[in-house]
Amino acid sequence: MSKNASVRRAPRMADVAAMAGVSGMTVSRVLRDPTCVTPETLQRIEQAIEATGYVANRVAGSLASRRTNIVGLIVPSLRNSLFVETIQGVSDVLGTSHPLMIADSGYSLAGEEAAIRAFLGQRVCAVVLHNTTHTDRSRVMLREAGIPCVETGNLTRQPIDMVASFSNRKAARAMTAYLIARGHRRIGFASLPTDDNDRAEERRAGYQAALSRARMPVDPALTIEVAAGLAGGAEALTYFLSLTPAVDAVFLSGDVLATGAVLEAKRRRIAIPKRLAIVGTDDSDLQERISPAVTTLRFPRYDIGRRAASMLLTRLDGRPVDPASVDLGFEIVERATA
Amino acid sequence: MSKNASVRRAPRMADVAAMAGVSGMTVSRVLRDPTCVTPETLQRIEQAIEATGYVANRVAGSLASRRTNIVGLIVPSLRNSLFVETIQGVSDVLGTSHPLMIADSGYSLAGEEAAIRAFLGQRVCAVVLHNTTHTDRSRVMLREAGIPCVETGNLTRQPIDMVASFSNRKAARAMTAYLIARGHRRIGFASLPTDDNDRAEERRAGYQAALSRARMPVDPALTIEVAAGLAGGAEALTYFLSLTPAVDAVFLSGDVLATGAVLEAKRRRIAIPKRLAIVGTDDSDLQERISPAVTTLRFPRYDIGRRAASMLLTRLDGRPVDPASVDLGFEIVERATA
DNA sequence: TTGAAAGCGATACCAG
DNA sequence: CTGGTATCGCTTTCAA
Numbered sequence: 001m002s003k004n005a006s007v008r009r010a011p012r013m014a015d016v017a018a019m020a021g022v023s024g025m026t027v028s029r030v031l032r033d034p035t036c037v038t039p040e041t042l043q044r045i046e047q048a049i050e051a052t053g054y055v056a057n058r059v060a061g062s063l064a065s066r067r068t069n070i071v072g073l074i075v076p077s078l079r080n081s082l083f084v085e086t087i088q089g090v091s092d093v094l095g096t097s098h099p100l101m102i103a104d105s106g107y108s109l110a111g112e113e114a115a116i117r118a119f120l121g122q123r124v125c126a127v128v129l130h131n132t133t134h135t136d137r138s139r140v141m142l143r144e145a146g147i148p149c150v151e152t153g154n155l156t157r158q159p160i161d162m163v164a165s166f167s168n169r170k171a172a173r174a175m176t177a178y179l180i181a182r183g184h185r186r187i188g189f190a191s192l193p194t195d196d197n198d199r200a201e202e203r204r205a206g207y208q209a210a211l212s213r214a215r216m217p218v219d220p221a222l223t224i225e226v227a228a229g230l231a232g233g234a235e236a237l238t239y240f241l242s243l244t245p246a247v248d249a250v251f252l253s254g255d256v257l258a259t260g261a262v263l264e265a266k267r268r269r270i271a272i273p274k275r276l277a278i279v280g281t282d283d284s285d286l287q288e289r290i291s292p293a294v295t296t297l298r299f300p301r302y303d304i305g306r307r308a309a310s311m312l313l314t315r316l317d318g319r320p321v322d323p324a325s326v327d328l329g330f331e332i333v334e335r336a337t338a
Numbered sequence: 339m340s341k342n343a344s345v346r347r348a349p350r351m352a353d354v355a356a357m358a359g360v361s362g363m364t365v366s367r368v369l370r371d372p373t374c375v376t377p378e379t380l381q382r383i384e385q386a387i388e389a390t391g392y393v394a395n396r397v398a399g400s401l402a403s404r405r406t407n408i409v410g411l412i413v414p415s416l417r418n419s420l421f422v423e424t425i426q427g428v429s430d431v432l433g434t435s436h437p438l439m440i441a442d443s444g445y446s447l448a449g450e451e452a453a454i455r456a457f458l459g460q461r462v463c464a465v466v467l468h469n470t471t472h473t474d475r476s477r478v479m480l481r482e483a484g485i486p487c488v489e490t491g492n493l494t495r496q497p498i499d500m501v502a503s504f505s506n507r508k509a510a511r512a513m514t515a516y517l518i519a520r521g522h523r524r525i526g527f528a529s530l531p532t533d534d535n536d537r538a539e540e541r542r543a544g545y546q547a548a549l550s551r552a553r554m555p556v557d558p559a560l561t562i563e564v565a566a567g568l569a570g571g572a573e574a575l576t577y578f579l580s581l582t583p584a585v586d587a588v589f590l591s592g593d594v595l596a597t598g599a600v601l602e603a604k605r606r607r608i609a610i611p612k613r614l615a616i617v618g619t620d621d622s623d624l625q626e627r628i629s630p631a632v633t634t635l636r637f638p639r640y641d642i643g644r645r646a647a648s649m650l651l652t653r654l655d656g657r658p659v660d661p662a663s664v665d666l667g668f669e670i671v672e673r674a675t676a
Numbered sequence: 677t678t679g680a681a682a683g684c685g686a687t688a689c690c691a692g
Numbered sequence: 693c694t695g696g697t698a699t700c701g702c703t704t705t706c707a708a
Contacts, residue, residue, distance in 0.1 A: 010483070012685060023695045028687065037693070053482060058459045059406060060685035062397045063700045070439075070460070078426040081419055088416040091442055096456050101408075102440045104429055118434045121396045122408070144391060145348070230623075290628070350701060361679050366703065375677070398701035401684050 011052040019048035031056055062123065069098045071312060072119035073128040076107045082282055082301060083130060086152055089305020090128055093313070098125075105131065109196050113138045120145050126312040128305075132156035132163070133198045148315040150308040154199050155327055162315075162324040164307040168199050171297050171330040172206030173213075175251060175279055178332055180214045184249035184277055187211070188222045190236035190261075191253035200225075203253045203281070222247065226257065233260020241268075241276075249277040249338065255284050258294050262337060277338035292336035300328045349390040357386035369394055400461065407436045409650060410457035411466040414445045420593075420620055420639060421468060424490055427643020428466055431651070436463075443469065447534050451476045458483050464650040466643075470494035470501070471536045486653040488646040492537050493665055500653075500662040502645040506537050509635050509668040510544030511551075513617055514589060516670055518552045522587035522615055525549070526560045528574035528599075529591035538563075541591045541619070560585065564595065571598020579606075579614075587615040587676065593622050596632050600675060615676035630674035638666045 017024045022041060029036050030045050037045075048054070062068040071094055075083035091100055101124060105111035113135045119127060120141060127142065130153040134142075142149055142160055149161040154168050179187050189207045191200040208218050224239060226232035233252055237260075240247045252258040258280025262272065270276050272292055280287065283298035307328060311321050355362045360379060367374050368383050375383075386392070400406040409432055413421035429438055439462060443449035451473045457465060458479055465480065468491040480487055480498055487499040492506050517525050527545045529538040546556050562577060564570035571590055575598075578585045590596040596618025600610065608614050610630055618625065621636035645666060649659050 014685080024686080025688095025695060026693085029694090041693090053479070055455065055458045055479070057461060057685055059397060059400045059461050060700090061687070063401050063702085064685075064687035066687095066700065068397060078422055078429055079419075081417075081422070084416055084419070084422050087440075088442070091416055091440075096441070096452050099439050099456055099460055100441065101437050102425075102429075103434070103438065104426070114434050117393065118437055120393045122437055123395060123397050141391070141393070352701080362702080363679060363704095364677085367678090379677090395701055398684090399703070401686085402701075402703035404684065404703090 010057075011054045013054070013056070015052055016045065016048045016054045019052065020044040068123050068125050069316075070101050070122060070124045071098050071126045071128065071309070072101045072103070072115075072122070072124035074103050074105055074112055074115045074119075075130045076105055078102070078104050081284060085301035086130070086305035086308070089302040089307075090309040091305075093306050093309035098313070107196070109133065109135045109138070113141075116141055125316060126150075128152060128308050128312070129160075131198070132159070132165075133196060134160070148312050150311050152304050152308050154202055155325065156198070159325060162308075162311050162321055162326075164304050164311060164326045164328065166299050166304070166328050166330045167206075168202035169206035169209070171281070171299070172203035172251070172253070173210040174206075174330070175281070175297055175332060176207045176210035177214070179249045179251065179277060179279065179338060180210065180216070182277070182338065185216065186219075186222070186245060186247045187249040187251060188224070188236070188240040188243075188247045189251045189253070190224050190226050190233075190240075190257060192228055192232070192257075193225045200253055207251060228254075228256065230256060230260035230263065233257040233262075234264035235260075237261040237264045237278075241270075247276070249279070252278070252280045255280050255282040255287060255294075255296065258296065259287070259290060262290060262292065262294055273336070273338050279338045283333050287333075288335060295335045295338040296333050298331040298333050300330070304328050348395075349392045351392070351394070353390055354383065354386045354392045357390065358382040406461050406463050407654075408439050408460060408462045409436050409464045409466065409647070410439045410441070410453075410460070410462035412441050412443055412450055412453045412457075413468045414443055416440070416442050419622060423639035424468070424643035424646070427640040427645075428647040429643075431644050431647035436651070445534075447471065447473045447476070451479075454479055463654060464488075466490060466646050466650070467498075469536070470497070470503075471534060472498070486650050488649050490642050490646050492540055493663065494536070497663060500646075500649050500659055500664075502642050502649060502664045502666065504637050504642070504666050504668045505544075506540035507544035507547070509619070509637070510541035510589070510591070511548040512544075512668070513619070513635055513670060514545045514548035515552070517587045517589065517615060517617065517676060518548065518554070520615070520676065523554065524557075524560070524583060524585045525587045525589060526562070526574070526578040526581075526585040527589045527591070528562050528564050528571075528578075528595060530566055530570070530595075531563045538591055545589060566592075566594065568594060568598035568601065571595040571600075572602035573598075575599040575602045575606075575616075579608075585614070587617070590616070590618045593618050593620040593625060593632075593634065596634065597625070597628060600628060600630065600632055611674070611676050617676045621671050625671075626673060633673045633676040634671050636669040636671050638668070642666050 013024050013027050017027045103115035126148045129151045132151045132154045151163045152165050155165045194201040211218050226236045279295045281297040283296040287294040314321050351362050351365050355365045441453035464486045467489045470489045470492045489501045490503050493503045532539040549556050564574045617633045619635040621634040625632040652659050
């Protein structure tokens with residue numbers, strides 16, 4: 001009943017071994033493969049583990065084996081539900097065998113580099129990155145570390161190692177072509193600032209590619225960058241409506257921007273999609289709840305997370321990953337605004 | 339120009355020390371306190387670190403010091419934006435000095451226990467939990483580990499260690515009182531199943547407490563549990579409308595449920611809030627975007643994360659945390675549905 | 677301010 | 693199938 005007054009330190013493998021009457025090595029083996037000993041020995045060891053409340057020390061194990069099973073993941077922001085989808089996918093596949101360490105870069109390349117450095121200090125066994133643009137140092141550190149790495153934010157042609165994503169360019173091009181096919185001739189494009197943001201940049205390129213292919217002029221006045229948030233979307237809409245001649249469609253890169261534009265258009269009592277079509281990207285359930293429901297691009301972010309994780313596990317398992325670049329595609333979700 | 343053909347292993351502290359002409363110990367010290375050596379020595383060491391591309395091995399460091407700086411965090415789900423707010427708060431305060439390991443329990447106590455076990459194996463230095471109900475084993479493991487722990491999902495009276503949260507009970511009671519004050523007399527309450535979900539249970543208790551205080555009957559038929567999702571909200575509404583006498587207000591625990599109820603009420607062309615008031619919890623920007631905008635409870639989830647992290651850091655720093663229970667409060671956001 | 681020696685608690689490797 | 697021994701790359705401790 002009385003607690004031992006001395007501070008009881010955490011049980012070590014040797015304690016378990018002693019109690020079970022075997023060597024530490026045997027305990028160590030059993031922990032990784034319970035079938036490698038006689039059932040009787042196994043039982044004694046399991047009892048000892050139970051009795052002592054032993055929890056294997058992965059820190060010591062990692063040092064000895066020179067390898068952890070921690071996977072590091074870096075997203076621009078944790079708050080954004082887009083990234084969270086991917087995180088959940090990664091987490092679901094990794095399960096409990098590979099702890100997940102997560103950091104956010106705060107949308108900056110320097111932030112990403114700092115996170116990578118911290119992860120390498122922890123000797124993570126693999127890394128998942130959302131960004132596909134990085135500082136030189138980040139690339140060097142990752143290469144020197146020699147650990148598997150999957151990028152997920154864009155189907156980049158020059159991955160550090162592997163990539164599981166979709167093509168932002170193709171998606172934007174398809175969406176623009178969709179608008180063109182429906183008869184729109186003056187299409188505005190708004191995104192967040194493209195500095196350090198390869199995704200926005202690629203989408204703009206896709207938008208322009210679609211115009212070119214349709215032999216339509218690429219008017220610089222129709223491509224703008226706005227601040228994030230609903231206000232940014234409203235701002236974009238206001239700008240496009242002020243142009244002469246007027247635009248007949250607007251493509252906003254990002255779900256919040258698109259929502260902001262739709263709300264602003266409603267406020268101004270502009271007929272959607274009759275007078276003005278509005279489309280966005282990053283479909284979320286929000287898009288179908290607002291009225292009119294927004295036509296958007298849908299990206300398989302959860303599956304990208306799953307795929308990224310399984311590519312890593314394959315490589316950690318010593319098997320080659322082929323192809324090292326996986327395109328999970330995208331989808332246009334037609335709704336009421338275009 | 340030619341790369342060394344042999345596989346170059348990662349540089350160790352000894353390599354840096356040799357290059358700088360000092361002992362390993364000096365390098366070790368400098369890494370933690372650059373001011374503890376002569377400026378000249380410091381410079382030589384920094385150059386050596388730069389030249390070798392040395393990244394300190396925290397695995398070895400942790401084993402030697404018997405302590406990591408990894409913080410473990412467990413949420414019911416990563417997908418839910420509610421939890422993500424708290425995660426971001428924790429992450430922002432921990433910064434890059436304390437890597438964050440994140441796991442999801444999948445809303446189950448067993449899942450939480452598995453995650454705790456995994457974290458303890460990694461020898462995390464502290465834990466943040468969302469749940470405030472746990473398996474006995476979870477409690478025992480945490481107690482034995484002797485590491486600081488903050489619970490964040492509910493202002494429980496019996497925390498494992500510390501708690502930074504709000505009172506689900508008080509919040510639900512205040513919201514119910516709000517409805518009563520506005521003249522509603524037959525108020526329905528719907529939540530997700532309360533098994534293993536102390537938050538939902540506390541809210542139901544708060545709802546009942548408000549009724550009792552107003553000397554209103556607590557009709558068991560007015561308290562139901564529904565499945566998650568928009569459909570669950572619609573289901574709840576349908577049920578309440580089928581009752582005789584009819585309800586004049588509905589309180590839904592959870593933002594998605596409330597949204598589902600509002601959409602269903604609109605579909606049925608029920609006058610809100612005239613014939614029926616609808617209120618929810620967990621305010622998100624979604625609530626003000628749908629029409630009519632939903633009156634809800636707002637919880638300071640981001641601040642809870644920040645506070646939880648700073649409580650942990652204080653304790654890790656050897657300083658006492660007082661009070662160990664922090665109530666961050668809540669707020670009723672009055673909008674159009676009540 | 678600096679260094680030498682002794683662990684930290686596992687695993688790798690080789691014997692038996 | 694089982695055990696002994698030498699690391700793994702740091703920090704702690706103590707001495708100079």
